[in-house]
Amino acid sequence: MDLSTTCFGKRLPHPLVVGAGPLGDDLDTVKALEDAGAAMLVLRSLYEEEITGEQMDAFFHVEAHSDAFSEASSFEAESEMPLGPDEYLEHLRRVKRAVGIPVIASLNGCTAGGWISYAKLLEDAGADGLELHLYHAASDMTTSAADVERQALDTLREVKRAVKMPVAVKMVPLLTAFANFAKQLDTAGADALVLFTRFHRADIDIEELEIVRSLPLSDSSELPLRLRGAAILAGRVKASLVITGGIHTGIDVIKATMAGAHVTQMVSALLRHGPDHLRTVRREIEAWMQEHEWTSLNEMRGNMSLERIPDPAAYERANFRMALR
Ligand SMILES: Cc1cc2nc3c(=O)[nH]c(=O)nc-3n(C[C@H](O)[C@H](O)[C@H](O)COP(=O)(O)O)c2cc1C
Incomplete structure (x- = not known):
């Protein structure tokens, strides 16, 4: 049975990839993941603010897995000392020495600036690719969607100019014109599109008047949003399609492949x-x-994508109407 796939220009034996997060933090875990057959590993993100030395907002920090591999259901967004830029490079080198599978670094930022030059240092430290997580809060009312998209495209082009390794972009869901932006990223040279960022949960503690942040672990119910994203793009972009979010079972991987995904990440x-x-x-x-x-998975890939439908927009609209009736 042929489960092989390609992503980032690399041929992988199967689509099961370890997504960005704490799983790449510890060398023994990384080796165990390789032994269990992981095809590729994405390290947690290094944030723009960590590189530029700015105060990090606790917002983005997620506690490492203190009760990992038990039936943990969420992660407290407590303060964690993230890896600084130099430690990140050193950690990447150690992971590369420890395993033979491709290791992808991850950079998270949203403004143009010096942090982008870090991409080259990651490549020099041995990264086999880079996942760019261009998260922009977009809460400023004077910043338009076009401004945010232009900034992301500029960042991608700048990174692509600086490095030879493949570069993926991790996208946010629920854009006004998702397919158009994905196509622009594709044209700007994204080697893979990662669908989608999963947001932390912010709740209000009404007694303490505090924001309570956590990152609950996902379940398969998060998958359909990603399936739709992949189904829209399959066969219409050069970039490989990666699904992250809600992949828990073999059936989830089958669905992702039918929607058009080349690779499925699990965290x-x-x-x-x-x-x-x-x-x-x-x-x-x-x-x-x-x-x-x-x-073979290749035969199956995209067989449920919108590419197979003559008028995707009308089809989607009809589905929308029928679901609400
Ligand atoms: C504890 C934790 C830490 C994470 N850290 C990162 C990160 O540093 N960078 C990133 O792009 N995504 C990060 N993610 C998001 C995952 O890469 C993934 O996209 C998301 O969890 C959805 O996949 P899942 O349903 O398999 O968990 C993190 C997720 C978790 C649960």
Whole structure:
């Protein structure tokens, strides 16, 4: 059975990739993930503010997995000392020495500036690729969607000029014109589009008058939003399509592949069940394919995408109407 795929110009034995987050923090865990068959690993993000030395907003910090691989259901957004830029480079070098699978670094930022030059240092430290997480809060009423998109495209072009390694962009969901922006990223040279950023949860403690932030682990219910994103783009962009968010089972991977994904990343499922879960998911994929007489994921890829539909916009609109009736 052929589960092989390509992403970032690399041929991978199967689409199961460890997504950005705490799983890449510890060398023993990284080795266990490789042993369990991870095809690729994305390290947690290094933030623009960490590079420029600005005060980081606790908003973005998520506590490392203190009860990892137990049935943890969420992460407290407590203060964690993130890796500084030099430590990040050193950690990347150590991970590269420890494992043979491709290791992808991740940079998170949104303004033009010196932090972008870090991409080159990550490449020099051995990164096999870079995931750019261009999150912009966009809460300033004078900043338009076009301004935010232009900034992201400029950043991508600047990074692409600076490095030879492949560069992915992790996108946010729910843009006004998602397909158009994805196409612009594709044209600007994104080697992969990662669908989608998953937001932390901000609630209000009405007794303490405080904002309570957490990042609950996902479940498969988060997948359909990503399936729709991949189904819209499949076959219409050069970039590889990556789904992150709600991949927990072999069936989730099958659905993602049918929508058009080349690669599926997992974080929550691996934090909840441990590295061995990769083996389980792989077995589930193979069992389903065997039962349904598929011999290759490549044959299946995109068979449920909008590319197969003559008028995607009318189809989507009709679905929308029918669902609300
Ligand atoms: C504890 C934790 C830390 C994360 N850290 C990062 C990060 O540093 N950079 C990033 O781009 N995404 C980060 N993510 C998001 C994941 O990469 C992933 O996109 C998201 O969790 C959805 O995938 P999942 O449903 O498999 O968890 C983090 C997620 C979790 C749960």
